[in-house]
Amino acid sequence: MSFSLEGTVRSLLRNRLQASLTLVGMSVGVAMVVIVSGLGLGAHQKIEAQLQSAGPTLITIHSGNYTPGPAASSGEDASGGEVGQGGGALSLGDSGTVSDVNGNNPNVKAVRSEVKMSRYHSPATPLTDAELAVLGGLADVTAIAASLDGNVSLASNADTLMKVVHVNGFQSDWPELQGWKLSAGRWPTPAEQSAGAAVALLPDGAAARLWPNAPTPIGKTLQFNGQAVQVVGTFSGHDEDAGAIIPQVYADLPEARRLLGREDYDSITVRAGAVDVMSALAAKISAKMRELHKLPADTFDDFRVQTQAVSAMRGLGTSPATVRSVHSNLFNLDQASYVEMARSLRRAGQTFSLLLAGGAAVSLLVGGIGIMNIMLVSVTARTREIGLRVAVGARTRDVMIQFLAEAIALATLGGLLGVVIGAAGLTTVRHTLHWATAISPTMLVLALVMASVTGVVFGYGPARRAAILDPVIALRAE
Numbered sequence: 001m002s003f004s005l006e007g008t009v010r011s012l013l014r015n016r017l018q019a020s021l022t023l024v025g026m027s028v029g030v031a032m033v034v035i036v037s038g039l040g041l042g043a044h045q046k047i048e049a050q051l052q053s054a055g056p057t058l059i060t061i062h063s064g065n066y067t068p069g070p071a072a073s074s075g076e077d078a079s080g081g082e083v084g085q086g087g088g089a090l091s092l093g094d095s096g097t098v099s100d101v102n103g104n105n106p107n108v109k110a111v112r113s114e115v116k117m118s119r120y121h122s123p124a125t126p127l128t129d130a131e132l133a134v135l136g137g138l139a140d141v142t143a144i145a146a147s148l149d150g151n152v153s154l155a156s157n158a159d160t161l162m163k164v165v166h167v168n169g170f171q172s173d174w175p176e177l178q179g180w181k182l183s184a185g186r187w188p189t190p191a192e193q194s195a196g197a198a199v200a201l202l203p204d205g206a207a208a209r210l211w212p213n214a215p216t217p218i219g220k221t222l223q224f225n226g227q228a229v230q231v232v233g234t235f236s237g238h239d240e241d242a243g244a245i246i247p248q249v250y251a252d253l254p255e256a257r258r259l260l261g262r263e264d265y266d267s268i269t270v271r272a273g274a275v276d277v278m279s280a281l282a283a284k285i286s287a288k289m290r291e292l293h294k295l296p297a298d299t300f301d302d303f304r305v306q307t308q309a310v311s312a313m314r315g316l317g318t319s320p321a322t323v324r325s326v327h328s329n330l331f332n333l334d335q336a337s338y339v340e341m342a343r344s345l346r347r348a349g350q351t352f353s354l355l356l357a358g359g360a361a362v363s364l365l366v367g368g369i370g371i372m373n374i375m376l377v378s379v380t381a382r383t384r385e386i387g388l389r390v391a392v393g394a395r396t397r398d399v400m401i402q403f404l405a406e407a408i409a410l411a412t413l414g415g416l417l418g419v420v421i422g423a424a425g426l427t428t429v430r431h432t433l434h435w436a437t438a439i440s441p442t443m444l445v446l447a448l449v450m451a452s453v454t455g456v457v458f459g460y461g462p463a464r465r466a467a468i469l470d471p472v473i474a475l476r477a478e
Helices: 005-014 016-053 106-112 129-136 174-178 190-195 204-210 253-260 275-293 320-381 383-391 396-432 441-467 471-476
Strands: 058-063 090-092 098-100 141-153 164-170 181-185 199-203 221-224 227-236 248-252 267-272 303-307
Touching: 005 016, 016 320, 016 396, 016 441, 058 275, 129 141, 129 267, 129 275, 141 174, 141 253, 164 253, 174 267, 199 204, 204 227, 227 253, 248 253, 267 275, 275 303, 320 383, 320 396, 320 441, 383 396, 396 441
Parallel strands: 164 248, 199 227
Antiparallel strands: 058 267, 058 303, 090 098, 141 164, 141 267, 181 227, 199 248, 221 227
16 A cells, blocks of 8 residues: 555545644744744845945045145045145155055055055056956946046037036946936936937036026037037936036036047946945955056056045145045044944844744744644544554555655645745735835745655654554554
8 A cells, every 4th residue: 555645635634623723833833934034134135225325335446646636626635735646545654655545455565565666657547448347347346337527618509508518428327326316307228328329417506507597408409519419307416516617417428438539537436235345345446456457566556446435535724644644544444334333233133033033943843843743643543544554555654654744745735824924924014014024935935845844854753653553453442
């Protein structure tokens, strides 16, 4: 006599009340697993989102390592009044030698004790598509965009109040990187971006200064000498235009290159996946840039990598010694503070998940005990049936498989019901309590597997007990 699925179903139907109670217990346990996993995953995703938005995650790469510090017009800090870079990439140290005050170049640290860095790569290697491609392939880079800018005169017959605009080239990731919000019109489409269509965006303030009497600048045309560019949208969230004398115009990168007559970039901006990886990513960028530019060990960087904390510091009106001192520690301060913040948040999330997982494990254990209980009762109630099956030729293995199959069937059915209840519970929690939740297909499959494994573990004992019954004693049972 072999295992029969039909026999398993009939056995469960004969004990409907016990089977139903076991299904309820098992489904509650699996539902708890699903709900806890969903809450834990949702909390993890929310924590990661908070880590990304909690602090500065932008890193900007500029070509060259020297600009007149006191005359820096971009608002970047000047590190010391000497011919130091805006941003303080290089500065004269106490010993009179040049040191990397950003502290974000591991190559500098590695060779400092072995090779004295005294050479400069001049002229500096310009930023091109090669740098854009290499940096875009780094891990932890979630967005990257290049930019270039410059003043361009409008045609003499242009209908604008201003006759000179500051053209900025941007890529599709730029609005997300800078936190722009569309005020009117639309963003350029990806097809327009890649094809270099003659379309442009305007900050709200620039639109008002170019056409002060127009109800909307959408559809207006900027007439350059030999080129017409159509305005397709306006946006807010751009602080630079507020105090600018010349209106800012944002054209897609290929169009800006044509208007400015350039092929290189002024800067490349990348966004790190989270604040706690920003410092490590800046170090990777420096290493990749040195490798790409083929800089020898005794040669200083011909570029500068600035995190937001460094680039936000103003040098004008500040003591050069103070600026150098602060700059030399900003990198390590960023790294220590943000990494520690990330660790604390993640530890809190892990503790929360472990506490919930403990409750789910108890619920699943209760469901497993319920399965063991009903199977033990079933073995006791069906002792005579077991003896008859053995007497007519059933093997020990057949009896054991039959009872084990009933336990697995109960666990699996309870698991399916638990998955449905758990998914419904997560949906309810998300819409009523507004908690962060997430449902993963892998999580649902794992819950079902756990239910089946629970059926095997807790059903094995009763199945084994039924299989080893003495048929003579079993036949005498009432």
